[in-house]
Amino acid sequence: NVTFTEFMRHEEINAYLLRLAQDYPDIVTAEVIGQSFEGRDLLLVKISNGTDANRPIIFADAGIHAREWIAPSMALYIINQLVENPDNANMYQNVDWALIPVANPDGYEFTHTDTRMWRKTRSPGTICYGADPNRNFGYHWGESGSSSWQCSEIFYGRHSFSEVETQAIRDYMLGYADTIKLYIAIHSYGNWVLYPWSYASAFPDNADEHQTVGELFNDAVVAVGGSNYTVGNSAQLLGTSAGCSDDYALGGVGVNLAYTLELPGGGSGGFDLPAEDIQTVVEQAWSGWQAFHRYVEDTY
């Protein structure tokens, strides 16, 4: 079963997701959208009660950075609330949800078994392992804020989409390019709601909409006692970084809204939030996700 008092391992997570698909066949589908480099199943959960192919989709991935353990917990909480809390049944009547709770399972497992602060994938280079999947997407790939050095924490990969994990996300997004209205990359940490562009400090055409919807998220979290998120353009707030998934979603796929959500930090380094804080963080952030949903339902 699912728990929010400890961080779950990848196998437990996938077992829970497959169980949901079995127990709630009318609303939950679990789809293997690819395999990680080391052969783990990349599971995507779709939550919908409709058959109309034109329904707007909210698409999110989590755990693309291995050490950001709270991100998979957030995705699991969303899935758990949508599917197992009947009060939220309205949330998949007009809007479909697609979530990949552990987008980099090899890295995630490696942070449990070997190196807690591992960030990248686990594909081998000649000297070092892994590419930064959040520099590997094919939109202005290889430009500023990413590195060609294979041992760098922000190594952009041998070429764009060199990593099977980013390929799987790309292919899913391209398959639903017309209906994904909102894309969210779930990361930690720092309480940021970031929107493109990230490769350069310019604003997308619908920057105002991004700002407004980001503030809807923040207002909803603050209203339930959560800590404040800073909403804004990614490059202006954090500096440029090319090859990120949100830039690709907006610029390469053409989704309407694309964000990187940096959840609150904790622990000694920010990424190692203690397990006893999981519940509070994901519960407060959940209000923000409800605001995202309301916006998509009302607008698209």
Ligand code: 0X9
């Ligand atoms: O560096 C990153 O990939 C993100 N920070 S993290 O600590 N989770 O690694 C920030 C990404 C900012 N860029 C975009 N929003 N595209």
Ligand code: ZN
């Ligand atoms: Zn991250």
